[in-house]
Amino acid sequence: MIFDTELELTRLAKADELRQMGVSPYPHFLKREMNISEFKSKFGYIKELPEGERKAQEEVVISGRIKLKRVAGKSTFANIEDESDNIQIYYSLASIGEEDYTKFKKNLEVGDIILVKGYAFITQTGEFSLHASHITLATKAISPLPEKFHGLTDIETRYRQRYLDMIMDRDVRSDFLKRSIIISTIRRFFEERGFLEVETPMMHPIAGGANAKPFITHHNALGVDRYLKIAPELYLKRLIVGGMEAVFEMNRCFRNEGMDLTHNPEFTSIEFYWAWHDYFEVMDLTEELFATLLDKLNLDKIIEFDGQNIDFSKPFKRIKYLDALVEIGGLDREIISDKEKILAKLKEDKFEANDKLDLGHLQAELFDNYVESKLINPTFITDFPISISPLSRRSDENPEIAERFELFIAGRELANAFNELNDPVDQYERFKAQIQSKDAGNDEAHEMDEDYCRALGYGMAPTVGWGLGVDRLVMLLLNKKSIRDVILFPAMKPKN
Template identity: 50%
Template structure:
């Protein structure tokens, strides 16, 4: 009962605080100071730029001037010497002031008599503001004292360094640009409710510089990929999201209905088949970065909608794609993190060294002790699976069982960058056969941290072989494989027109971002991850009631 009463009292306190904020807004509006009528603000600098400019000016005008020597002085005398030195430096610096206009959200305020301090946070960080009544005027200072944490201000003034050494802005004008009517979480703990961080990412970004930096890095990863591929002669393109026959991957699609045509459509699960149509059309190097949708489970590495990058290059094969992948991953790490060595969950991974290359069969032999070259047929493979406790479907063949052994016994060991090559044909319906062994295909997957990071082929360009592979996929679907691909007649027609030898790769951008930002879950690198829907009335407010 006491706990329930405390909860009710806490709710009443929060409701009262919210009411006070709305009353403050109403008072401002009645006084002709409505912040919401302001349409723009001239922001000349960000917080980090102000600090950098001031430090640069200090070096220029003060040189290597050292702090005064107070050794042997009494405490009062030492303070006097330090203050005199500070005032002298301040006078020199103020003679050529750095005037700035910044804007940001107030996250801290300490009100004193005639002068106060607050902290503003903008895109690039935090900066302290010194607010003096004599500098901004009596009326503005009175309004500032009534402001709330979370309010957004525009500040004009000049940079200086306080006696404690903090570069700050001496405000000469403060304008309230937006009134916050909600209560932000407590500053030093941030938004501690993990589910709420994902549901109210806007609050998470305000309170957590680390979260904001993650998404700044994600943006940099994407721009780095684009610059890298553009420099290699690739062209960025866009292909349909709504399709009649999703293909290019083994996954269950989301389904929808298009009213205008009275047709059922699906959301794409891959980018592959349309991009390969463009290779047929003579666009020799193409790539797309876009959302794909797979109707499957949620966990730390899976979200039903995620970002995929696929590229296709004519006149090369999966060996060329391995070289390109190794070069690109190394380049991204260097550009984004400043090193080809990255650390994830305390484990170092070195992208600077040549990536290991191992066949799937050899990997299973190495980690499971079973040589599938010596497994005669499907029945023997199934017997081995039963012996090792690996579940399989009745329609599975020897190649499927090899893949299951790989998933069970090998993946977790592939921590350093590793290319796993030469997959069984049964699990690779869009890939060229190896000429010397038609039961295997020219395919690789790249692994890091035990995760599949990308998937690549020598693309199948034989339309007769491709039709047979699609027919087998249709048979698998009839046998109960819900993720099997289906025959795509228009894609087969494109192959009959003629596609050159081609290499292709698919990269999962979100897992790449997880590794590069040391993020434990895919939801930490998605601004708005998929969550179970809640009624508005049941979603807690920013104060984490």
Template identity: 75%
Template sequence: MEIFDNVLEQQRIEKADELRNLGANPYPHFLQKDMSITEFKAKFDYIKELENKRCDEEVTLGGRLKLKRVAGKSTFGNIEDESANIQIYYSRDSIGEEDYAKFKKNLEVGDIVLVKGYAFITKTGEFSIHVSKLVLASKAICLLPEKFHGLVDIETRYRQRYLDMIMNPEVRDDFTKRSIIVSTIRRFFEDKGFLEVETPMMHPIAGGANAKPFVTYHNALDVERFLRIAPELYLKRLVVGGMEAVFEINRNFRNEGMDLTHNPEFTSIEFYWAYHNYKDLMNLTQELFLTLIKRLNLDEIVEFDDMKIDFSKPFARISYKDALVDIGGLDVKILDDKTAILAKLKSDGFEANDKLDMGHLWAELFDNYVEAKLINPTFITDFPISISPLSRRSDEDSQIAERFELFIAGRELANGFNELNDPLDQYARFKAQIDAKNAGDDEAHEMDEDYVRALGYAMPPTAGEGIGIDRLVMLLTNKKSIRDVILFPAMKPIKNLETQENKE
């Protein structure tokens, strides 16, 4: 099957050939525009106050033709660039009889054009450009969706993001905001004295977080490699090496399910700060969020998914145990009774694995009774140590980790803690993770002896944190699905979808 086998697409190919026969290359290069449409509108806005409603200065604009209406010897159209759209007007007299005849027949909606002309206001009061020269910059073979209905099919929008962006300018705006968010985060940390670094994407050991890895193979080295779950252990090696404040913005990969908040590859920032503690990180995180809200010109009351999230007040802080009782509504008496916890979970219809230790059972309680209720920014602190294998133990309670997670709108957005820098304790924790893996926990950490040896050279007191950038962008652009903030999200192959539909 040919790619462009549609009858209408074949007709457009014929028109491209006809243009070539007329001496007009349908795909020319070395073309330049003078300014964006937004800049054009701003520069010549003064003509609205002039008596003749026009100016004499000509400039060149470029954009995609989104509308074309021929009226005999003249044509009205609309072109759009990444900044805005504008009405264009040209006639047989303004661009010449030969070009007018050529473009009347062969110029179509979807084509990209350059137009040279001057600003004027039409009789109907619309700011426009009066075209004296028109050049086809790129011929579109594929037809755009019908304008009235637009592009609404969600599968098509995600699979063909380029088409989504052509038809829905607000999508481009969302991804522009994403870029602003990332650049603001980078500048924020640089201004605080952090150094941006890059660490490996392929790891010899799957570590840094509890998750299933993607596995690949390095032919030259004849070894298995894992796409990184998290950069944590490499970044902390750099702290051992003397870099006292580092950050990395990059991709992580987790071979897990997909839903509204999970994509198998996602972007995060991780940062590590020597001679600081997790309370410093909470303060820094709140400052970062307020900086982003200001940079995006958002109100301090942010709307997200029918919720109003209040950023005007200091972020709440509550311990893990207190959250189970005060927010989750659980009886404090059951929290130290494994049998009672299992009974509570089962009675409320939740899965209850009697092989889990108390820390993991608390995590089940938290996930089911607390998380969804955390709407306004809330730091949950003092996690169970068994679910925090890389965190430092509390000096006051060895079963508690000096750790926090930030929850907003019922979702985790950040995870930070005082880093475990005792090599013997870390080695023991890794061995416990191996026991957990042997017991069936396929997301448990692998043993990383080189990292333990790095700690043996002494790492200063350090706090570290990771923030999921995709979820952060979702929050600040009011998007319910992570696919709406990732340019090219993971999708099921079309063949698999067709098989599934046939079964249904």
């Protein structure tokens, strides 16, 4: 039996005792008339009435989980809580009758969910409360809640038993309500600008769309392996080929990589593709999105994250990739374009240096080690090395540069965007180069996707694409250090 502690066995016995009294511990078809927040709002006027008259005449039915219970002989005070708020209730032998009072005095406990009928009143100590005339047990809790004053302190338990975390901490529920608001605001933001939300496959025949290790599964009916979605990019761009001109998808992606404060193996991302626009316009759009989110959440333009003040005033800083290595990273310009000098610099400063990497990937090592952590306020890093941007359009002015940007905030990459490569021959050659990169040891390099190249062969209009990590965005806006605090059910190591 899963419920085998002394307290759980006692509660099971009480549930049986209630059944013997003809009371179901788990009834259904129960209706409340309003939530606690609505109750407080409707009857709040009684606080302004003269003393001795501060009570409502109307009785209503509310519900909640008992979070605190204090018995004083023939009367009881309890605190109940629903999703909206909490409130003190009072009931006595006189108000609910001797039979019910005796029954509930013994068998009603912290954790139980009840339906309460009564009227609003102000206690002698001045607390807005509900004076109960009838109580119905809605759900008998078998497992006791953690002790109130210490709450749920074990971090592992908080993530493994999110339901218990939410019961014990209203702020946790509030955070996930805000996450929902953020997601719905993003959807509305793009829909209002003419984007169409679409769905693409979660299982792919080829792992592509981003540099990452895939999860591999097997399709029994087809007898083939499939890869859980790393990113929806190549499918979304097929839709642009097909004639849709503004599409987005917000969905789960999966990457078979390590877990830390900013990485979970499954995560939520949003990507959009927009024909007849460019990455400069998308930088403006990204600034608009952040302004909309801050406004929706009633946040100032300067917010705190991990002890740092982040200034979202527009316009965000924009700086080219190579310039950032010099101006922000403090590197000599003569070093950043010389492979041997980069390798020497990395080794000198005790960073890993793989001499098989090309110049662009070595420049990325410089960026990761000398620049990224210094990008606190929102900063668009633009014009990336082409070799680390296999799906981006080449600059007409410099073929070694991709028309791409990434948005960094608080030392982390949050969004990635670029003018899309729509030359099918160039794309095919880039995929071939990725295969060579994989053979050289880059196990996150893209696979060859011949069908995608074939799709480009039918013609894709000039298009810009953009992607953003929703979980990291929520972390930023809610000031959470761990991605596990913004994912309802994060991945966890097995207990054993």
